[in-house]
Amino acid sequence: MDGALRFTQVSKSFGTARRKVTALAEVSFTISTGRITGLIGPDGAGKTTLMRLAACLLMPDAGTITVLGLDGKSQAQAIQSQIGYMPQRFGLYEDLTVRENLNLYADLQGLAHTERKERYDALLALTALGPFGDRRAGQLSGGMKQKLGLACALLRVPRLLLLDEPTVGVDPISRRELWAIIQGLREQGVSVLISTSYMDEAERCDDIILLHEGKVLAQGPPSAFTTPLEGRCFFVQSAELSRRLLQQRLQAEPAVLDARLETSGVRVLLAEGAAPPSVAGAEWHRVPPHFADAFFDRLHAERASPDPVVTPTIRVSPQEISKPETVLSVANLNRFFGSFHAVKDVSFTVHRGEVFGLLGANGAGKSTTFRMLCGLLPASSGVLNVAGQDLRTAPAEARRQIGYVAQKFSLYANLSVAQNLSFFASAYGLGGARRRERLAWAAEEFALAPYLAQNAGDLPLGFKQRLALAAALLHEPPILFLDEPTSGVDPLARTEFWRRINAYSAAGTTVLVTTHFMEEAEYCDHLVLMSLGEVLASGTPAEIRARAATPERPNPTMEEAFIALIEAHEATLRRSR
Amino acid sequence: MQLQRLSGLMRKEFLQILRDPSALGIAFAMPLFLLLLFGYGVSLDAEHVPIAVVVEHPSPLADTLIGGLDQSRYFRPVRFSDIIAARTALKEREVNGIFWLRSDFVRKALDGEGADVSVIVNGVDANTARLVESYLQQVWQIWLLQQQREQASVLTLPIGGELRIWFNPALRSRDYLVPGLIAVIMTLIGALLTALVVAREWERGTMEALMASPVTMAEIIIGKLLPYFVLGMGGMALSVAMAIGLFAVPLHGNLLVLTLASALFLLVALGMGLLISSVAKNQFVAGQIAIVVTFLPAFILSGFVFDIRSMPTIIQFITHLIGARFFVSILQSIFLAGNVWSVILPNAAALGVMAVVFLGLTLRRTRKRLD
Numbered sequence: 001m002d003g004a005l006r007f008t009q010v011s012k013s014f015g016t017a018r019r020k021v022t023a024l025a026e027v028s029f030t031i032s033t034g035r036i037t038g039l040i041g042p043d044g045a046g047k048t049t050l051m052r053l054a055a056c057l058l059m060p061d062a063g064t065i066t067v068l069g070l071d072g073k074s075q076a077q078a079i080q081s082q083i084g085y086m087p088q089r090f091g092l093y094e095d096l097t098v099r100e101n102l103n104l105y106a107d108l109q110g111l112a113h114t115e116r117k118e119r120y121d122a123l124l125a126l127t128a129l130g131p132f133g134d135r136r137a138g139q140l141s142g143g144m145k146q147k148l149g150l151a152c153a154l155l156r157v158p159r160l161l162l163l164d165e166p167t168v169g170v171d172p173i174s175r176r177e178l179w180a181i182i183q184g185l186r187e188q189g190v191s192v193l194i195s196t197s198y199m200d201e202a203e204r205c206d207d208i209i210l211l212h213e214g215k216v217l218a219q220g221p222p223s224a225f226t227t228p229l230e231g232r233c234f235f236v237q238s239a240e241l242s243r244r245l246l247q248q249r250l251q252a253e254p255a256v257l258d259a260r261l262e263t264s265g266v267r268v269l270l271a272e273g274a275a276p277p278s279v280a281g282a283e284w285h286r287v288p289p290h291f292a293d294a295f296f297d298r299l300h301a302e303r304a305s306p307d308p309v310v311t312p313t314i315r316v317s318p319q320e321i322s323k324p325e326t327v328l329s330v331a332n333l334n335r336f337f338g339s340f341h342a343v344k345d346v347s348f349t350v351h352r353g354e355v356f357g358l359l360g361a362n363g364a365g366k367s368t369t370f371r372m373l374c375g376l377l378p379a380s381s382g383v384l385n386v387a388g389q390d391l392r393t394a395p396a397e398a399r400r401q402i403g404y405v406a407q408k409f410s411l412y413a414n415l416s417v418a419q420n421l422s423f424f425a426s427a428y429g430l431g432g433a434r435r436r437e438r439l440a441w442a443a444e445e446f447a448l449a450p451y452l453a454q455n456a457g458d459l460p461l462g463f464k465q466r467l468a469l470a471a472a473l474l475h476e477p478p479i480l481f482l483d484e485p486t487s488g489v490d491p492l493a494r495t496e497f498w499r500r501i502n503a504y505s506a507a508g509t510t511v512l513v514t515t516h517f518m519e520e521a522e523y524c525d526h527l528v529l530m531s532l533g534e535v536l537a538s539g540t541p542a543e544i545r546a547r548a549a550t551p552e553r554p555n556p557t558m559e560e561a562f563i564a565l566i567e568a569h570e571a572t573l574r575r576s577r
Numbered sequence: 578m579q580l581q582r583l584s585g586l587m588r589k590e591f592l593q594i595l596r597d598p599s600a601l602g603i604a605f606a607m608p609l610f611l612l613l614l615f616g617y618g619v620s621l622d623a624e625h626v627p628i629a630v631v632v633e634h635p636s637p638l639a640d641t642l643i644g645g646l647d648q649s650r651y652f653r654p655v656r657f658s659d660i661i662a663a664r665t666a667l668k669e670r671e672v673n674g675i676f677w678l679r680s681d682f683v684r685k686a687l688d689g690e691g692a693d694v695s696v697i698v699n700g701v702d703a704n705t706a707r708l709v710e711s712y713l714q715q716v717w718q719i720w721l722l723q724q725q726r727e728q729a730s731v732l733t734l735p736i737g738g739e740l741r742i743w744f745n746p747a748l749r750s751r752d753y754l755v756p757g758l759i760a761v762i763m764t765l766i767g768a769l770l771t772a773l774v775v776a777r778e779w780e781r782g783t784m785e786a787l788m789a790s791p792v793t794m795a796e797i798i799i800g801k802l803l804p805y806f807v808l809g810m811g812g813m814a815l816s817v818a819m820a821i822g823l824f825a826v827p828l829h830g831n832l833l834v835l836t837l838a839s840a841l842f843l844l845v846a847l848g849m850g851l852l853i854s855s856v857a858k859n860q861f862v863a864g865q866i867a868i869v870v871t872f873l874p875a876f877i878l879s880g881f882v883f884d885i886r887s888m889p890t891i892i893q894f895i896t897h898l899i900g901a902r903f904f905v906s907i908l909q910s911i912f913l914a915g916n917v918w919s920v921i922l923p924n925a926a927a928l929g930v931m932a933v934v935f936l937g938l939t940l941r942r943t944r945k946r947l948d
Contacts, residue, residue, distance in 0.1 A: 052785075057945070058947055083789070085789035091778075093593065107584065107586070110579070
């Protein structure tokens with residue numbers, strides 16, 4: 001049996017002969033029929049290239065691809081009429097309504113007019129898009145767009161469905177709904193290949209292909225990944241130390257591979273054969289391993305020489321930290337785009353040395369709020385006070401107090417690392433000895449010295465992010481703004497990133513961060529949960545989790561809490577209508 | 578080729594055109610703007626040009642010469658008492674030229690030893706300068722003829738050269754600018770708009786989704802070609818209607834011939850647009866290439882504003898690579914001279930060759946692949 005999809009020794013590279021980038025190197029695997037196969041790997045692992053090869057949109061440099069028993073090279077047209085493919089940025093026509101998009105793809109897939117009504121009804125019911133049939137696709141939320149994209153790919157039930165990161169940037173509720181649809185398809189005998197960078201989604205798959213730097217590291221059911229880790233995962237709590245301190249102590253232990261904040265304690269992955277080290281007052285509870293632990297373990301083993309972990313250094317005099325001082329306050333902040341109310345009456349305060357998180361799905365108003373705080377976007381109304389300066393009257397003065405790392409890589413890709421740093425030093429007005437000192441600091445602190453002459457655009461993603469952070473910290477700002485800093489970064493780089501951020505905050509830097517990774521919320525001292533421009537909840541991670549606790553679920557995760565709070569909020573909206 | 582898929586693609590394209598204000602802007606607002614600009618704003622004729630007149634020693638003889646200026650519709654004489662004031666006026670561009678009769682003009686003229694008339698023309702605007710120069714010469718010549726006639730015999734009928742202008746007897750620049758604009762407008766819709774909308778499909782990722790469906794590349798190309806063909810012919814109809822209705826440009830040739838020639842040129846423009854979009858996959862680059870390779874040449878090298886015969890030889894050679902050049906020749910002859918087959922047929926043949934080359938290259942170049 002061929003399976004639904006088979007790659008044999010497939011290689012693919014891009015670029016010119018001089019600067020060749022290998023996306024996939026001798027990849028071989030088979031996907032069995034009627035199962036959900038997860039393609040897991042960090043950004044740049046080659047997931048999208050693999051998907052495009054499977055959809056016959058790219059030709060391999062070497063090797064053969066067999067899709068549904070057909071040859072990928074010679075029978076592309078036949079393959080494309082039997083598969084469903086949803087690219088990462090799904091190609092919806094934003095000027096067209098939901099129904100018009102469906103019509104287009106029904107025409108393209110040759111769905112007979114007589115079958116349409118029944119099929120549309122079924123798909124609109126499945127995706128809960130029924131009431132939005134006449135709405136333009138551009139006006140749908142991120143999650144609804146993804147569901148419409150999926151519906152378009154499902155008009156004719158495909159034998160093989162290829163989904164390229166369908167859940168990126170989608171809120172937890174829509175994510176859950178998308179998965180329910182995908183799991184329903186398995187019942188109909190559809191084979192699904194889905195790529196994702198969310199570890200919890202891996203566990204919903206029947207089979208997993210772990211892809212890293214263009215190579216298949218491993219393939220097997222989730223249990224094949226987690227079983228070997230049995231007995232190495234622990235949940236650690238301490239009565240003596242705060243969660244954050246406990247995590248720092250644990251990370252310093254050589255026996256500990258990874259220590260992540262989770263609910264009221266720290267989740268620890270021990271090195272193979274290591275015994276739990278004794279840390280002040282720590283209670284160790286053995287817990288079942290998750291796929292995320294297995295992924296971390298594999299990547300850790302793969303990376304022969306891990307980057308040197310530099311102890312973060314930052315200068316803030318200690319006496320400044322002692323008093324809880326408000327460094328940023330927002331009151332009744334509003335922002336309209338035309339008639340669209342993007343940010344509704346948002347108020348909060350941030351204290352010195354805090355890690356303050358703005359949490360929410362795409363379109364919740366996080367980035368808009370953020371841009372107003374940085375003075376990049378004027379507020380429609382409300383009070384914005386940054387480091388004692390009113391942003392509306394003294395924007396330049398307030399801006400000098402902040403460092404900003406944008407969501408997208410916003411450095412000059414065709415300048416070298418050293419040129420980028422030196423440009424930002426000039427932009428912040430650093431000169432003389434201070435300039436030399438800060439540039440040296442940036443190179444050392446972020447281990448950028450070996451890359452100084454390289455073009456910033458050619459750096460690996462993790463290093464691009466370090467460079468962006470270095471540039472934002474050159475002028476030693478007391479407040480640091482990070483907009484979705486870890487999206488697309490692999491788990492190792494993410495752990496390292498948070499280690500740095502926590503060290504800076506411990507040294508007195510105030511950090512504001514937006515994220516849609518719910519587990520990252522645990523790293524914040526204070527959270528604001530946003531949905532549709534409004535603040536749903538505000539408090540410490542523990543307080544927010546406690547708000548969603550029920551007798552059936554006394555200890556919800558952040559994601560469960562988020563879903564529960566949004567659902568409750570929507571219910572009140574419906575009642576008030 | 579399957580009709581259901583093709584009609585689906587075309588319906589989508591029309592819906593997008595109707596809903597996207599920028600597409601409608603390029604298709605209809607830009608042509609309207611260009612037509613009004615060239616119809617009303619830009620004129621290559623010199624009329625009522627202000628001219629400084631300096632007569633140092635007034636006399637009846639000088640008056641007859643100046644009288645010729647007054648009567649000419651090309652000039653608006655402004656009197657200055659001395660040459661210094663006139664020069665200042667020229668420098669400040671209050672006048673475009675100076676007509677200077679020195680104090681010894683009458684004496685020399687009557688003595689028959691050859692009187693000088695000084696004409697100073699502002700050469701900053703070379704086009705107007707040349708016109709002013711030749712018009713002034715005409716005034717001067719006519720006056721001389723009159724003087725000769727009066728002095729020789731009162732009864733002699735006026736004799737002299739008669740200038741006749743064919744095809745555009747009124748010599749209105751509007752009459753040849755407005756037809757030429759049709760070529761520019763159709764280039765705009767055919768090449769620029771088409772290149773942009775295909776690049777937009779790449780940018781938004783819709784092309785990737787289309788390609789993974791069972792459509793063929795030929796269906797995608799024809800699905801773009803036909804809607805923009807209709808739009809382009811609409812732009813052409815708008816331009817012709819405005820040319821005839823609003824600007825009273827005569828149409829001596831046949832409307833059907835005009836339509837067929839336009840359709841042929843539109844295929845060339847669409848071919849260029851699609852070819853550009855197979856190279857440039859984002860809207861900015863596609864727009865830049867389309868403007869530099871199609872729109873600007875159609876403006877400058879097509880002979881629509883600037884006469885090709887007065888260009889350097891090498892540039893004249895290059896104009897043969899520009900489809901608009903052939904179409905402008907066809908347009909100007911259909912509008913101003915009629916169905917002159919000896920002009921229309923060779924130019925149409927050149928357009929046909931270009932259409933086949935561009936569309937053929939597009940079909941060859943575009944494969945259903947992302948790399």
